[in-house]
């Protein structure tokens with residue numbers, strides 16, 4: 001069964017939000033980021049020390065279009081998840097495959113990739 005995560009218009013363009021969903025049977029907190037009609041998703045786990053990136057549930061720091069971990073300031077390219085500054089520079093958030101269809105964001109089915 002496909003899992004709907006959110007309506008795309010629930011995410012401000014250029015912003016991020018958090019949703020809870022089961023990914024391959026495991027409950028996870030996910031970061032959803034939006035750029036126009038494109039959406040990327042990542043596990044809400046910072047590669048630096050494993051903390052969540054949001055400073056309050058669903059509230060993320062965005063600086064110059066980049067996602068900033070609230071714990072120690074690691075800075076990530078929003079759509080690729082690559083850390084470009086801070087304590088885990090060169091590492092990346094773990095991407096989760098999603099697709100946008102009919103204004104909804106869906107978890108991509110593993111066999112569809």
Ligand code: FES
Pocket residue numbers: 046047048049050051069070071072073074086087
């Ligand atoms: S846990 Fe994110 S920068 Fe340290």
